Amino acid sequence: MQHQADFWAHCIHTLKRKHRLALLVVVESQGSSPGKAGAKMVIAADGARFGTIGGGQVEHDLAAQALDLIQQPDSCSRLFCVRHDGSGQVWGGRQTVLYYPCALNDLSLLQDIQGAFQQKQARQLVIDPEGMSVNKAIAETREILFTDSANVGWTYQELIGVVKTAYIIGGGHVSLALSQVLALLDFDIVVIDLRDAVQTMQDNKFAKRKIIVPY
Structure with a gap:
């Protein structure tokens, strides 16, 4: 994805x-x-x-x-x-x-x-025969909702703006492989390592952010 x-x-x-x-x-x-x-x-x-x-x-x-x-x-x-x-x-x-x-x-x-x-602001995308609109999301807004009835027609609703974030501690080869998988699942990826010269950290093109910090 x-x-x-x-x-x-x-x-x-x-x-x-x-x-x-x-x-x-x-x-x-x-x-x-x-x-x-x-x-x-x-x-x-x-x-x-x-x-x-x-x-x-x-x-x-x-x-x-x-x-x-x-x-x-x-x-x-x-x-x-x-x-x-x-x-x-x-x-x-x-x-x-x-x-x-x-x-x-x-x-x-x-x-x-x-x-x-x-x-990263939650909104509700709505598409129906009348067109497309973006509304403010409410607590009851479901991730995806499709309704279709003979009386009122069809409506597609989707919760947008909610970004899933994954934090990975360590920038080695496992971190690189995991980052690739999580990117396919539409995650924002943050990789954290205490080393500043790790090749796999440098090669990680899937991470949105890379943080070097002692821990």
């Missing part, structure tokens, strides 16, 4: 240059579906991709559909419901993927999302 702040920074950078983006978000998954709720991917108007919603043929097909939709000036957000049982791949289950077209008028909103992660 890419770091959330990096993902949204990429969206902002690409939107400024390409003017339109297709955002794909896994909003719900069941069984052994490869894409888990919260996984994200963006497709630029030229077909360039960033992020993942699980990979494989399903991701390829959804990205192709999103690319077609983003070429249409009147395209609107929608849901794709995918069953993996007949996909020809090893996993089963199903997943629901949200498509949301981002245009230049969404730029300030994307910057608000990125800012929430940079400042």
